[in-house]
Each structure stands twice: as structure tokens, then as C-alpha cells.
Amino acid sequence: MKLVIVGRPNVGKSTLFNRIVGKRISIVHNMPGVTRDAVESVGEWRGRKFKMVDTGGLVESEEYITKEIKKRVQKLLEEADAILFVVDGKEGITSADQSVAKLLYPYKEKVFLVVNKMDTKVAQSNLYDFFTLGFEKVYPVSAQHGKGIVELLDDVFSHVAESKEVIPQEGIRLSFVGRPNVGKSSLVNAILRSDRVIVSPIAGTTRDAVEIFFEYEGESLILVDTAGIRRPSKVEYGIEFFSVGRSIKAIEMSDVVCLVVDLSEGVTHQDQKIGSLVERRYKGCVIVGNKFDLTNLKEKEAEAYIRQRLYFLDYAPVVLTVATERKGIERLLESALLVYRDYCKQHKTSFINRAVEKIISEKAPPSYQGKEVKIYYAYQETTKPPTVVLYTNYPEGWKSNYKRFFERKLREYLDIKYSPIKLVLRSREEER
Structure with a gap:
């Protein structure tokens, strides 16, 4: 069973997501547009397991990232067993809410209209206005305080077939970490052979750590795309602060870390700092020299250069890639499995x-x-x-x-x- 949360920015989708799955997975911030890629987790309600998906805020805009968010949300709407359409009770109906409602009309039967922030008199007086959006199933809640969540989930599950239960997926956790814009998301998309995560030349496009299940050579993998890690002095408290925190947590939870460096810029001091985060946590590692096509180096020269700059990760295989052309992808996956086997070795x-x-x-x-x-x-x-x-x-x-x-x-x-x-x-x- 798959529950998909949708709505315009800053209505509390990520707060609701975290409340339902019982963990702080999606970044919550009062700035609109924090969530961009779809963030997934497995939750449980009254003994039934389900997949929960938090999506980026939907707005009418010609910006590249906004259009990419909408494209991914439309695909998720088709796959969803239930859609939680979140609106802001305190603010009342907006034109952006009406635009989202039009997008959802083809899926009307599985839409649950969630009127969030219902903990003020103003919000309560606005509640009945939301029925004009055209959805029968309307639920007043406060995601922050947990009010109304029980009634919402009980009704959601009563409308979805009992047989549709999700089994939590397990596998080798393979995280992609590095500075912003080195090609982490492009590598994940190249592995999946699809545009699963949003890629753009804008540094900082990925904010949450995005997990995707994938099978390779009979092995189950969980690919984790993370936000770029900049120097602490460059990171302001807010969205990026929490994004970097999620990236470091992803390293700690990994079995194998793919440390991605941009060879067109060379291995920087910040790359070394990120590498030391991996080394100090004793994590298996594959060093990925991406954008190899933008250098004049031969393969042996590039590998020797990377080894010299990241000498303290002497056990980590080095793989040269061109993510946009899928070059080096098979070798990357093979190397990750080699690392994992050694990572699990036991001796008498x-x-x-x-x-x-x-x-x-x-x-x-x-x-x-x-x-x-x-x-x-x-x-x-x-x-x-x-x-x-x-x-x-x-x-x-x-x-x-x-x-x-x-x-x-x-x-x-x-x-x-x-x-x-x-x-x-x-x-x-x-x-x-």
C-alpha cells in the first residue's frame, strides 16, 4: 500500500509525513520549497505496514525544478493507493490549492483532503470553505500536535484493500556523498536508468536524503542520494544545515559510501574533509571520480592523482565515471559489492x-x-x-x-x- 502526500509548499506536508511514519525523515522548515525529491519511508498502522511518500510543493511556475517536481508527483499519483492532499487551515483556500485540486480530480476517489494547522479559531472558521474544493473526504488535523491523525489513518485504511501491505525493503545501504553539484544525483539516475531524482546545475538541488530500492546481480541495494556537504563556514543555520546533517547521518547508516569527486575541478580540500568523515566512521568506501570526460588525464594518471589526494582511504577502490553517459556505472556497482563482501568478512x-x-x-x-x-x-x-x-x-x-x-x-x-x-x-x- 502506498500513501502519497501532495499540496502546495509550506502547508505542513513534511510535518505530517514525519508524524505518520514516527520518525524525523523529511526536513521541516518554515521556508517554502524545502522538499524537492520524493522522500519515502515505511510506516505501520494497527499492524499493517505501508509505504509513505512525501513530495515537493506544487506551484504554477516555469522554473526547471518546479516543473520537475510536478512531473514526478504526477507519476506518483498514478501509483498511489491513497492521496493525502494537504492544505493550510489557518491560511484558508488559495489559488495554488485550487490548482493542485484540478491536478487531483482524475484521482478523486482516492483523495483524502487533510486540512492542517487546525489548532486556532481562525482555522476552524475556515474549515467548511475547503469543501468547495470538491473532495468528499475532509479531515481536520494538527500534524504538529498529532490531533486528528488517528481518524484520518483509520479511514484511509478502511478504503484500501487489506491485501495491499508493504514489506519493508532491506538491502546493502549504498550512499552517495560529496560536495554540491559533483554528480551524485546523476549517478543514482544512471544506475536506475531513469530520472528518479531531480538533477540540475543549481548547487543544492538535493536537500533530503532520498532512498531508492534497487537490485543488481541478485543483491538488494538501497541507494541513498544525499545533499552536498559544503564547508561549515559556508553553511547557514536553516535548510542547508539540516540537509548536511542528514548527509552525515546517511554516512553513519551506510554499509558502503560512494565518495563522489568532480574531476573537472580536482580533488579539493573539502573532498578530503568529507573523505575523513567516512574514514573516521570506519565505513566501506568507493571513490568515484566523476566527470572524467572533462579532464585531459589518462585513466592511470587520474587514479594516481585521486590516490595521492585521498591517501588515507587507501583501501577504497577508485572508479572513474561519466554519469551523463553511464560510463563506469557497472564497475561502480561491482566495486561496491566487493567492498561490502570485505566489510562483512569474519575470521576464526x-x-x-x-x-x-x-x-x-x-x-x-x-x-x-x-x-x-x-x-x-x-x-x-x-x-x-x-x-x-x-x-x-x-x-x-x-x-x-x-x-x-x-x-x-x-x-x-x-x-x-x-x-x-x-x-x-x-x-x-x-x-x-
């Missing part, structure tokens, strides 16, 4: 300890305060990322250079080529 304790012995025989830890640093034993605690615990007499005595060497060698001996390894140092006193 005996194998881990043999690898540790080999590394120590090759190069022992430097002494600490004139005393020998010993390793008693090791084991793999978990995966995603592969996490190896070492019991040692001086955890604080491990120098960062040696630790990096040890992690690199451990990846080599454990045949984990494309994933970070998290090394946890513990003293014997912490042993249980």
Missing part, C-alpha cells in the same frame, strides 16, 4: 592470532617508556567493519604510525583488501 580466532604473530615477527611494536610492548592474544569481535581486539600490556603505548602499519598488514594477511579494519586495543585488566 586462531587465524587472527596467526596473522598477528606474522606481523610482529616482521616488525614488533616500538618500546614504551623503555619497556617492551607485548600482545597476548587477539580475536575478531564483529563485522561491518571487521573489528579486531588486541590484548596488550600497554594500549596507550601504541604509536599512531605503528598502528596504521599494523592495520594495513592485518588487512593484507586477512585478505581484506577493500574495507577498513577497526583495531581495538585493550589491557589485560579489561579482559573478561
Whole structure:
């Protein structure tokens, strides 16, 4: 079952979406036009699961992004089992509401008119005016305070066949992150072979983190398109602040991160900063050098340049792409699966300890305060990322250079080529 929320900008669609699914997924802000791409999530009501879709605000305009929003909403209206048409009770009927109503008339039977912000006397006095829009099912609610939501959802579900239930989709979470306008949305569209997310040369077009289910080579993937991450000094509090927050959260929830860089501009200091966000969270990573066609570099030269600038992500495969021509897309997906397999590798304790012995025989830890640093034993605690615990007499005595060497060698001996390894140092006193 699919519920689609529509309406003009700033009537509270995203607030209603977040209220119904029970999570703060869509960005809510008092500036109109915050939501642009369709944002989806799975909700549950009285034991029935359903898909909820929040859409961009509909307005009459010749602007590119506005026309793209309308095109995507029209497709969603055809797919919807129920349409929640949201209007602002406090403001009353506007010409923009009437325009949206005309768009919805062909789907009249599945439209539920939701009169939001019904927590003032002014809004209550406006309520009956909304019946003139021509829809029979009218529901006064306050999305912010949760009033009227129970009645609305009970009626929605009574009108939709019991058999139409959504099973939450699970899969490898593959997030596309990077600076604004490097081609993240274009790459997602190239993978899907459709214009699923809005692409424009305007930096900051994507605001919410948009999730799309996709299957490749028998594997289920959840593609996550994110807002561009700019330098903190350039980000004002408001829409972009929350967009960047969603992008960082998307990194944290990812299995594999595609770090997208624009090769026509080169790997910038901000690209390095974003890469360090991925590295510090021990996430699997594919470095995507997009817009390769706009450079004069050969493939080996471009890869060597990227590796030199993002040296700390030495385990991440590098893929060169031209998203607009779908070049490099297959290799990108294949690389993401390679990374994920390494990210999930588990080894027996005996194998881990043999690898540790080999590394120590090759190069022992430097002494600490004139005393020998010993390793008693090791084991793999978990995966995603592969996490190896070492019991040692001086955890604080491990120098960062040696630790990096040890992690690199451990990846080599454990045949984990494309994933970070998290090394946890513990003293014997912490042993249980």
C-alpha cells in the first residue's frame, strides 16, 4: 500500500509525513520549497505496514525544478493507493490549492483532503470553505500536535484493500556523498536508468536524503542520494544545515559510501574533509571520480592523482565515471559489492592470532617508556567493519604510525583488501 502526500509548499506536508511514519525523515522548515525529491519511508498502522511518500510543493511556475517536481508527483499519483492532499487551515483556500485540486480530480476517489494547522479559531472558521474544493473526504488535523491523525489513518485504511501491505525493503545501504553539484544525483539516475531524482546545475538541488530500492546481480541495494556537504563556514543555520546533517547521518547508516569527486575541478580540500568523515566512521568506501570526460588525464594518471589526494582511504577502490553517459556505472556497482563482501568478512580466532604473530615477527611494536610492548592474544569481535581486539600490556603505548602499519598488514594477511579494519586495543585488566 502506498500513501502519497501532495499540496502546495509550506502547508505542513513534511510535518505530517514525519508524524505518520514516527520518525524525523523529511526536513521541516518554515521556508517554502524545502522538499524537492520524493522522500519515502515505511510506516505501520494497527499492524499493517505501508509505504509513505512525501513530495515537493506544487506551484504554477516555469522554473526547471518546479516543473520537475510536478512531473514526478504526477507519476506518483498514478501509483498511489491513497492521496493525502494537504492544505493550510489557518491560511484558508488559495489559488495554488485550487490548482493542485484540478491536478487531483482524475484521482478523486482516492483523495483524502487533510486540512492542517487546525489548532486556532481562525482555522476552524475556515474549515467548511475547503469543501468547495470538491473532495468528499475532509479531515481536520494538527500534524504538529498529532490531533486528528488517528481518524484520518483509520479511514484511509478502511478504503484500501487489506491485501495491499508493504514489506519493508532491506538491502546493502549504498550512499552517495560529496560536495554540491559533483554528480551524485546523476549517478543514482544512471544506475536506475531513469530520472528518479531531480538533477540540475543549481548547487543544492538535493536537500533530503532520498532512498531508492534497487537490485543488481541478485543483491538488494538501497541507494541513498544525499545533499552536498559544503564547508561549515559556508553553511547557514536553516535548510542547508539540516540537509548536511542528514548527509552525515546517511554516512553513519551506510554499509558502503560512494565518495563522489568532480574531476573537472580536482580533488579539493573539502573532498578530503568529507573523505575523513567516512574514514573516521570506519565505513566501506568507493571513490568515484566523476566527470572524467572533462579532464585531459589518462585513466592511470587520474587514479594516481585521486590516490595521492585521498591517501588515507587507501583501501577504497577508485572508479572513474561519466554519469551523463553511464560510463563506469557497472564497475561502480561491482566495486561496491566487493567492498561490502570485505566489510562483512569474519575470521576464526586462531587465524587472527596467526596473522598477528606474522606481523610482529616482521616488525614488533616500538618500546614504551623503555619497556617492551607485548600482545597476548587477539580475536575478531564483529563485522561491518571487521573489528579486531588486541590484548596488550600497554594500549596507550601504541604509536599512531605503528598502528596504521599494523592495520594495513592485518588487512593484507586477512585478505581484506577493500574495507577498513577497526583495531581495538585493550589491557589485560579489561579482559573478561
